[in-house]
Amino acid sequence: xxxxxxxxxxxxxxSGTSVKIECRSLxxxxxxxxxxxxxxxxxxxxxxxxxxxxxxxxxxxxxKDKFLINHASLTLSTLTVTSAHPEDSSFYICSAVLPGGxxxxxxxxxxxxxxxx
Amino acid sequence: AQSVAQPEDQVNVAEGNPLTVKCTYSVSxxxxxxxxxxxxxxxxQFLLKYITGDNLVKGSYGFEAEFxxxxxxxxxxxxxxxxxxxxxxxxxxxxxxxxYNKLIFGAGTRLAVHP
Numbered sequence: 011x012x013x014x015x016x017x018x019x020x021x022x023x024x025s026g027t028s029v030k031i032e033c034r035s036l037x038x039x040x041x042x043x044x045x046x047x048x049x050x051x052x053x054x055x056x057x058x059x060x061x062x063x064x065x066x067x068x069x070x071x072x073x074k075d076k077f078l079i080n081h082a083s084l085t086l087s088t089l090t091v092t093s094a095h096p097e098d099s100s101f102y103i104c105s106a107v108l109p110g111g112x113x114x115x116x117x118x119x120x121x122x123x124x125x126x127x
Numbered sequence: 128a129q130s131v132a133q134p135e136d137q138v139n140v141a142e143g144n145p146l147t148v149k150c151t152y153s154v155s156x157x158x159x160x161x162x163x164x165x166x167x168x169x170x171x172q173f174l175l176k177y178i179t180g181d182n183l184v185k186g187s188y189g190f191e192a193e194f195x196x197x198x199x200x201x202x203x204x205x206x207x208x209x210x211x212x213x214x215x216x217x218x219x220x221x222x223x224x225x226x227y228n229k230l231i232f233g234a235g236t237r238l239a240v241h242p
Contacts, residue, residue, distance in 0.1 A: 014170065042228065051136065053234040054171075054217070103170065107228050113178075114159050114221050114228055118170030 012038050012108045016119035023094055024127055031089045031122045033104030039084035040106035044116070045077075048101040060087040094126045129154045131220050133233035140208045140240050148203040148236045150218030159221040160201040161230065162192055166214045174216075177201060188212070208240045 013036040023029050033043055041062045046054040058079050059067040066079035076098075078090040091098050101123050105116040132151045140146045152158065162174040175186025182194045192203045201218060215237050219230040 016170075019168075044228070044230075046232075051234070053131075054232040056229065056231070059229065105171070112176075114161055114176055114219075114230065115173045116171075116228060116230065118163075118172070120168065120170045 012106070012111070012117045014040075014104065014106045014117045014119045016102075016104055016122050018122060019120060020123040020125070022125045022127065025095050026093055028090055028092045029094055029124060031091075031102055031104075031124070033087045033089070033106070033119050035085045035106045035117070038106075038108055040087075041084060041109060042107040043081060043087040044105045044107075045079060045087070045089050046103045046105070048103055048121070054103060057089075062087075091124065094124070096126045099124055099126045129220070129222055129231055131218050131231055131233035133216075133218055133236045135236050136234075137237045137239060140238070142210050142240050142242050143207050146205050146208045146212070146238065146240070148216050148218075148238060149200070150202060150233055151198070151200045152218070152220045153199065154220050154222050154231070156222060160192075160194060161219040161221070162186065162190070162201075162203050163217045163219060163232075164214050165217065165235075171217060174203070208238075210240045210242055213238055213240045 015034050017032045043060040045057045048054045057072045060079050060081040062081045081087040103121045105118045130153045160177040163171040165171045177184045177194045185191045217235045218233040
């Protein structure tokens, strides 16, 4: 089946620094990827839709300048948390749409846990 | 506002017994409904979905779900639970239209199956 991989799995950084998280579709080309944020014991909150070759579409309330998304190739989308603060600590998950695949059957990465000190 | 509710944080079941994980939704129109499962340290995996047709849909690993339009519910069921079914289960809904892949997730229900 289609595989999506995230890197790093976990990262610890100091407050004020920027962190980049990668989401790769390993065996298919994904024109559309989604980024989610998951708080402990809470749901996945959709942050943005990443489209290859164009600007990401952010959900209401998500700061574009804080969470930079780049989808420069058909197999890679990156999420950069800029000037990270402790409140940005969370579990970030990406998913990819398999072109031609059934609607709604997304393929998810393993998630990246960010801890900001 | 569109939303998905999973009223139980955790469901405990003995192995071999039937299990039910509840989900209700509030979405306009005719949504697509999904169940995903998350095992520890792994990404979410698709279990099953309802689009149209028979209200009882069957999915992976022996799971099934029943769509009830009048109650706006989509409960996940399995006739006989296995210890290996222990995981975090998410109900999700897609509002449909042009955004079928844009899913709204419930908070998740942790299923614990005891030997």
